[in-house]
Structures are given as structure tokens and as C-alpha cells.
Amino acid sequence: xxxxxxxxxxxxxxxxxxxxxxxxxxxxxxxxxxxxxxxxxxxxxxxxxxxxxxxxxxxxxxxxxxxxxxxxxxxxxxxxxxxxxxxxxxxxxxxxxxxxxxxxxxxxxxxxxxxxxxxxxxxxxxxxxxxxxxxxxxxxxxxxxxxxxxxxxxxxxxxxxxxxxxxxxxxxxxxxxxxxxxxxxxxxxxxxxxxxxxxxxxxxxxxxxxxxxxxxxxxxxxxxxxxxxxxxxxxxxxxxxxxxxxxxxxxxxxxxxxxxxxxxxxxxxxxxxxxxxxxxxxxxxxxxxxxxxxxxxxxxxxxxxxxxxxxxxxxxxxxxxxxxxxxxxxxxxxxxxxxxxxxxxxxxxxxxxxxxxxxxxxxxxxxxxxxxxxxxxxxxxxxxxxxxxxxxxxxxxxxxxxxxxxxxxxxxxxxxxxxxxxxxxxxxxxxxxxxxxxxxxxxxxxxxxxxxxxxxxxxxxxxxxxxxxxxxxxxxxxxxxxxxxxxxxxxxxxxxxxxxxxxxxxxxxxxxxxxxxxxxxxxxxxxxxxxxxxxxxxxxxxxxxxxxxxxxxxxxxxxxxxxxxxxxxxxxxxxxxxxxxxxxxxxxxxxxxxxxxxxxxxxxxxxxxxxxxxxxxxxxxxxxxxxxxxxxxxxxxxxxxxxxxxxxxxxxxxxxxxxxxxxxxxxxxxxxxxxxxxxxxxxxxxxxxxxxxxxxxxxxxxxxxxxxxxxxxxxxxxx
Numbered sequence: 001x002x003x004x005x006x007x008x009x010x011x012x013x014x015x016x017x018x019x020x021x022x023x024x025x026x027x028x029x030x031x032x033x034x035x036x037x038x039x040x041x042x043x044x045x046x047x048x049x050x051x052x053x054x055x056x057x058x059x060x061x062x063x064x065x066x067x068x069x070x071x072x073x074x075x076x077x078x079x080x081x082x083x084x085x086x087x088x089x090x091x092x093x094x095x096x097x098x099x100x101x102x103x104x105x106x107x108x109x110x111x112x113x114x115x116x117x118x119x120x121x122x123x124x125x126x127x128x129x130x131x132x133x134x135x136x137x138x139x140x141x142x143x144x145x146x147x148x149x150x151x152x153x154x155x156x157x158x159x160x161x162x163x164x165x166x167x168x169x170x171x172x173x174x175x176x177x178x179x180x181x182x183x184x185x186x187x188x189x190x191x192x193x194x195x196x197x198x199x200x201x202x203x204x205x206x207x208x209x210x211x212x213x214x215x216x217x218x219x220x221x222x223x224x225x226x227x228x229x230x231x232x233x234x235x236x237x238x239x240x241x242x243x244x245x246x247x248x249x250x251x252x253x254x255x256x257x258x259x260x261x262x263x264x265x266x267x268x269x270x271x272x273x274x275x276x277x278x279x280x281x282x283x284x285x286x287x288x289x290x291x292x293x294x295x296x297x298x299x300x301x302x303x304x305x306x307x308x309x310x311x312x313x314x315x316x317x318x319x320x321x322x323x324x325x326x327x328x329x330x331x332x333x334x335x336x337x338x339x340x341x342x343x344x345x346x347x348x349x350x351x352x353x354x355x356x357x358x359x360x361x362x363x364x365x366x367x368x369x370x371x372x373x374x375x376x377x378x379x380x381x382x383x384x385x386x387x388x389x390x391x392x393x394x395x396x397x398x399x400x401x402x403x404x405x406x407x408x409x410x411x412x413x414x415x416x417x418x419x420x421x422x423x424x425x426x427x428x429x430x431x432x433x434x435x436x437x438x439x440x441x442x443x444x445x446x447x448x449x450x451x452x453x454x455x456x457x458x459x460x461x462x463x464x465x466x467x468x469x470x471x472x473x474x475x476x477x478x479x480x481x482x483x484x485x486x487x488x489x490x491x492x493x494x495x496x497x498x499x500x501x502x503x504x505x506x507x508x509x510x511x512x513x514x515x516x517x518x519x520x521x522x523x524x525x526x527x528x529x530x531x532x533x534x535x536x537x538x539x540x541x542x543x544x545x546x547x548x549x550x551x552x553x554x555x556x557x558x559x560x561x562x563x564x565x566x567x568x569x570x571x572x573x574x575x576x577x578x579x580x581x582x583x584x585x586x587x588x589x590x591x592x593x594x595x596x597x598x599x600x601x602x603x604x605x606x607x608x609x610x611x612x613x614x615x616x617x618x619x620x621x622x623x624x625x626x627x628x629x630x631x632x633x634x635x636x637x638x639x640x641x642x643x644x645x646x647x648x649x650x651x652x653x654x655x656x657x658x659x660x661x662x663x664x665x666x667x668x669x670x671x672x673x674x675x676x677x678x679x680x681x682x683x684x685x686x687x688x689x690x691x692x693x694x695x696x697x698x699x700x701x702x703x704x705x706x707x708x709x710x711x712x713x714x715x716x717x718x719x
């Protein structure tokens with residue numbers, strides 16, 4: 001239940017350390033919350049008196065919803081082809097949310113403002129629906145510029161030879177209702193085939209959907225005979241990776257009710273004439289204890305050793321096959337911010353000289369690590385690089401060229417997510433090649449977050465506090481600003497602190513924001529991640545409430561104007577906080593869950609047993625499901641709620657929002673339901689992203705009596 005809105009693609013990295021040019025804007029209780037920088041601190045009293053005195057929440061801002069979507073794209077999925085060209089995927093809200101494969105080409109007369117040209121044809125949407133969250137939609141072919149990708153409208157695999165002038169050719173069958181879906185591919189040059197994860201929806205009932213690893217003839221014409229099953233028999237598969245000699249296939253597999261961060265297995269099959277497809281007959285390399293998450297296997301290109309990431313010590317560390325100890329034992333998580341949700345993730349790889357490179361978060365900032373892993377035992381000659389070496393504050397998705405130049409997606413609280421290049425040889429300042437946003441604002445309007453720790457029921461929880469910030473305004477009439485608490489989706493996921501226009505939208509208008517990494521979030525080790533086991537709707541709700549109370553106690557938020565929002569699983573936390581606690585006075589649920597029993601009986605395969613671990617086995621624990629469902633606690637709801645929902649959502653179907661809306665109307669509470677046509681789980685179309693932001697602002701304006709400038713009209717039932 002993790003949101004996949006394009007707005008969230010623009011935010012990718014985690015952690016925060018303030019750059020020297022910015023001062024964390026955390027004010028004392030007596031402060032008027034006027035924005036401050038080292039330059040502004042020298043401003044004269046005359047300049048200060050020129051600030052407009054207006055209530056918090058009523059400040060005008062250049063960071064409008066239209067400016068956010070008009071100037072922003074999602075960037076991810078970096079790759080380097082055989083010719084050394086850099087490619088990436090762009091998600092474009094202004095083009096209906098379609099995904100486009102692009103190649104960095106600053107010399108081209110047809111280049112975009114991101115110095116790139118489109119590789120895939122106009123109207124093509126490069127996106128797979130495996131697990132519904134997709135990932136791994138592109139696989140690079142051989143030396144002739146061949147690219148394979150999933151076309152969203154049909155879910156067929158397409159073969160495109162860049163520069164040939166030929167139209168893409170489908171190499172998988174034309175099936176009704178997108179019966180076959182493919183992702184996470186590996187190109188086998190010698191055998192001229194793709195090795196992929198296939199999801200078979202011949203019978204669309206979630207319990208009957210079949211996931212397997214298959215080979216697909218790279219030169220095929222779309223016949224069923226072009227597909228052969230290589231691994232089958234388990235509920236899920238990911239990360240099919242072929243050994244350098246082409247003889248062995250490694251992959252990750254798991255079964256219900258586990259999710260990939262709960263318990264998985266790493267298996268290897270020898271691809272010969274005697275090989276059977278049943279996974280039970282394949283060698284079990286790691287994950288035999290039934291309580292370890294194994295992710296992201298990869299073969300070493302020269303030694304042929306198999307590497308993987310395991311959380312057996314309590315943190316996601318990197319291992320070599322056959323070893324009982326990590327090659328890089330650390331109390332930090334490798335593998336990315338939210339491993340397991342998307343296919344095609346790879347948090348480490350290898351240079352041409354055989355050294356391993358990986359990224360992880362340390363002391364709130366991203367780090368690049370290089371190590372010699374050629375021998376037995378722990379890694380040697382470990383090198384570590386960060387912002388002091390010219391790298392961005394936060395980064396990930398790293399790929400390396402043959403001459404040890406690194407490319408990655410990164411940013412900072414004041415820098416939108418961008419594509420960077422950094423040379424290991426020169427170790428100078430990373431070069432920004434492309435930026436996801438054309439938004440340009442003064443630092444004096446950008447709220448810089450501070451990571452906070454606050455007490456909660458299970459000890460300590462974490463979050464990022466953003467104070468109101470707008471260099472044109474001050475407020476002397478309110479003691480403290482309204483606070484918007486944000487609950488991320490997942491729930492096994494996390495928030496981040498790269499520039500997020502969706503947060504600056506609020507802070508530049510005079511709202512404070514707290515982005516919470518509640519218990520169960522990733523990036524803090526296995527123990528913290530497992531806090532939600534059997535406790536979803538309790539621990540997360542406790543933590544968002546504790547964070548809000550903490551800021552009120554610090555004088556940083558108005559106790560009468562505490563609002564909360566969240567998408568998907570964050571929407572459930574939002575509704576739970578409003579139904580079962582008496583902290584917040586308004587809220588907004590974006591494609592959130594109101595009825596756990598409906599979710600347990602009506603969602604897609606990947607998450608169809610997710611709730612077994614988060615709540616309990618269904619229907620055996622039906623009473624507990626009802627007890628935790630906000631819709632079953634309408635009597636305790638006493639504040640206004642806005643509901644925003646995509647009509648085509650298969651992860652959290654619209655009936656969730658519709659049922660909650662009817663119940664709120666019946667009770668007489670101020671409420672509003674907005675249904676967005678053409679949207680699935682997370683909003684991708686520019687007009688809908690804009691309307692959702694503007695509606696939430698207008699909603700709080702009416703509820704709290706804030707004179708919001710240029711607010712859109714919104715009809716609120718029972719008000």
C-alpha cells in the first residue's frame with residue numbers, strides 16, 4: 001500500500017545534514033517564525049518592518065500546484081548501455097503521467113531542458129504492472145542498441161533498436177486484459193533471450209495469479225512458444241540474475257503470507273537439459289531459517305561469486321555466497337530506502353576492476369562505499385565518500401561506467417532530485433546533468449528540515465520537522481502555526497528529505513510540517529522495521545500522535561490546528577489517528593484504507609496476505625480487523641475529513657473511500673469525497689495532482705477559518 005504518485009518520484013533520497021549555507025529554521029516558542037538565513041540575519045530593521053504580517057496559512061506563495069506539476073518530472077531507473085550512453089526513465093505529469101525512456105544527449109538539437117532525448121516513441125508508456133507497483137520495466141540488449149521494455153497499455157514486451165528507424169516490435173503474446181506481465185529482466189546475449197519475472201493473470205483472482213521466472217526469445221514474434229518457464233511453484237519471484245558464464249541462474253523467491261522484507265530465499269538453478277522448473281529442486285543458498293530477508297543477488301563479473309543482501313544480523317548487510325559473515329558488517333541498511341516494493345532494485349554493484357560499490361545512509365546523509373571483495377573474509381581497502389568529497393547530500397540508484405564514473409539520482413532539502421555525475425579519479429564536485437524540476441526559488445522560501453527524535457510508546461520514533469518559511473511574511477497574531485503531520489505509505493517504507501515541492505507548498509504558506517518515520521519504517525534496522533508486526537493501526541498511530549504532541553510541547557505547533565494526511569497505508573494511519581485518538585482536528589486521506597476487512601478481501605496478489613503480518617490472519621482474526629478499522633469507529637470520529645481517491649485503484653479500491661464518506665455524512669461530520677477518473681494508486685496526471693493539493697489547502701482553510709489566498713471552491717458536506 002505504497003503510493004506511487006509522480007510527486008513522490010521527485011523525492012528519492014533519505015536523511016538530512018544541513019549544508020553550511022543554510023541554517024535550520026527551528027524557532028523558540030516565543031519566535032514569530034520569520035524565515036532566517038545567514039544573509040537575512042544581517043537585514044536592517046527597515047527591511048524587517050517591510051514584511052507582510054499575515055496569519056499562518058494565509059501567506060501567498062510562488063510554489064503553486066500548477067508550478068509544481070508544470071516544472072517537474074519523475075526521474076529514476078538510471079542505466080548505461082553498451083555504447084556508454086546514460087539512460088533514465090522520466091514520469092511526466094503533463095503527459096498523462098506516462099513514463100518515457102530518455103538518453104542523455106546534451107549535444108542534440110532535440111534535447112529537452114534536461115539535456116536528454118526521448119528513446120521510446122511518442123504515446124508509449126514504459127511501465128509494468130507486475131506486483132502493481134512495477135519496476136524493472138526496461139532491459140538493455142546487446143551492442144546494437146536494442147532495448148526491451150514493457151508497454152503499459154498492453155503489458156507486452158517490446159523490442160526497440162534505437163537509431164534504426166524501425167517501429168518497436170512485440171515479442172510476447174497479445175493477450176486480453178493484459179494477461180501476461182513482465183518485469184525485472186536480464187539479457188542473455190549468448191542464448192539471445194530475456195530472463196524475466198512473469199505474472200500470469202489468466203485467472204485474475206489474486207489467489208490464482210501465477211508468478212514465475214521465464215525466458216523469452218529476444219527475437220521472437222509474440223508466440224507462446226517463445227516463452228519457457230525456468231522457475232515456478234512459489235508465490236513470488238524477483239531478481240533473476242544469470243552467472244557470467246551463463247550456466248547458473250540465481251533468484252529470490254518467497255511465499256504467502258510473507259512480504260519480501262519478512263522472509264525470502266535465495267536459490268540457484270543450473271541451466272542445463274536436466275534442470276527442472278520447480279523451485280523446490282533448486283539449490284537453497286540463503287534464507288533457510290524462515291526468518292531472514294534476502295534481497296538483490298548479483299554475480300561478481302570476474303570471480304563468478306554470488307553476492308546478496310541479508311538482514312540476518314538485524315541490518316541489511318552484503319554477503320558473499322557460502323560465507324556466514326557479511327563482507328561489510330555494519331549497523332546500517334544497504335539496499336536502498338524501501339527495498340522490496342519495486343522490482344529491479346540494486347543497491348550495490350561492481351566496477352570494471354572488480355571492486356564492489358554500494359550506497360547507504362550514515363548520520364543522516366548518503367555515503368558511497370568502495371571495497372575489494374576478491375578474497376575470502378571481510379572486504380579490504382574500503383573507501384568511503386560523501387558530501388565532503390563533492391557528492392550530493394542524498395543520492396541513490398548508482399550506476400558506474402567502464403572508466404569508473406558514477407551516475408546517480410540525488411538532491412538535498414533545497415535541491416530538487418537531479419541526475420549527477422561524479423568521477424572517482426578526480427573526486428571533484430559532482431556535475432549536475434539533469435534536474436527533475438524547473439522550479440527556481442530563493443533559499444529564503446525553502447524550509448530546511450531538522451531530524452527529530454521524540455518519545456513514544458515503544459521508546460523513540462523519528463521524523464523531519466519543517467518550520468513555516470517565506471521571506472515575504474511574518475506572523476505576530478498567532479502564537480504557533482498550524483501543523484500538518486504526514487504519514488508515509490507502505491507502511492514498510494520511509495520518508496526522505498530531498499527537495500519536496502509538495503511539502504514546500506505548505507511551509508511557504510505558513511504551515512509547519514512533520515514528516516514521520518513511525519515504528520515499522522525502513523532504514524533503521526530490522527528491529528525498528530518489525531515494530532508493526534501485529535500492531536499496524538496501533539504503533540504507527542501512537543507515533544504520529546506522539547510527534548504532534550511533542551511539537552506542541554516545544555511551542556512549535558498550535559494544538560487547536562493539528563491536521564494529518566497520508567496516502568495509501570498512510571491514509572489508514574491518518575484515519576486511525578482521527579478515529580482512535582483525540583489529537584488532530586482535521587485530516588485528509590489520499591487513497592487510504594478505512595476498512596481492513598475490505599482490504600483483506602479485495603486487493604491484488606502481492607499484498608493480499610500483507611495484513612497477516614501487520615494485523616493477524618484473516619478471517620480468523622476478523623474481530624481484530626474490525627476493531628482496527630476506522631470505519632467501524634465512526635462514533636469516535638469528531639473532526640472533518642477530506643477523502644481523495646483514484647477511480648481505477650486496484651490496490652485500495654474506491655469502495656473504501658466511498659464507504660467512509662457515506663458513514664461520515666451520516667454522522668453529520670464535515671467531509672468531502674473527490675474521485676479522480678483515470679487514476680490508479682497514486683495520482684499521476686497533472687490536473688489531478690494540482691486539484692488534490694489545492695483541495696486539501698482549501699479544506700483546511702474552511703475548517704480552520706484561514707483566509708487562504710486564491711483558494712479553490714470546495715463543497716464540504718455537513719458544513
